[in-house]
């Protein structure tokens with residue numbers, strides 16, 4: 446994937462070209478009401494009374510500066526614009542645009558949670574030269590948090606193991622995922638999560654690829670592995686339904702913009718189903 450997003454700490458001098466604004470209100474992002482929705486620009490920010498010196502600078506997106514800011518949850522959207530949930534946008538947007546919006550949302554959350562030192566409650570300051578907040582009293586430095594999680598496709602004779610989280614409506618299933626525990630390798634997390642959630646043992650655990658997942662601050666690290674023993678026995682809490690699925694028997698699975706879908710395609714073939722604009 447091309448590196449459309451270049452993180453940096455301070456914006457270039459204004460040159461009259463486009464400036465993107467990732468404005469959030471109550472967790473929703475301001476977008477231009479096109480189909481698909483597009484990122485808001487300077488004029489929309491100006492209509493809301495926003496200026497770069499009050500915003501957090503995110504970096505360069507396709508060579509253009511990007512700012513982010515949270516506004517009142519009840520702020521009206523400027524004409525031609527609307528507030529959209531990030532998860533819904535991610536289902537229709539390119540991965541690169543989703544990464545940008547996710548990065549902005551995570552930076553805002555990090556700044557909001559680090560106004561005061563977690564050790565001594567002194568107001569935090571920006572740490573010069575890096576994306577970090579520092580306590581002037583005790584020296585604690587807080588970096589933006591990323592929470593690693595594994596996402597794993599278990600293969601068995603051309604079939605993939607899919608499960609349904611209680612958060613999914615009936616009929617929608619995906620590969621298994623879970624957060625890394627302190628002191629654990631990623632491979633150990635894969636084996637533990639699969640064992641805990643569906644009671645299956647796995648082998649040949651191999652790195653696949655990764656995807657930032659800003660709900661709220663995960664990095665999904667994808668793995669493939671092979672079934673090594675055990676039959677499915679769901680835990681009934683994190684997974685309420687699970688099974689082995691071949692290319693001709695797939696339930697509704699996540700869209701192609703997600704690492705979950707790419708993992709499924711890797712095991713059962715990319716001809717699976719549908720064009721991939723949403724759950725298919």
Ligand SMILES: [Zn+2]
Pocket residue numbers: 562563564565566567580581582583584585
């Ligand atoms: Zn402190």
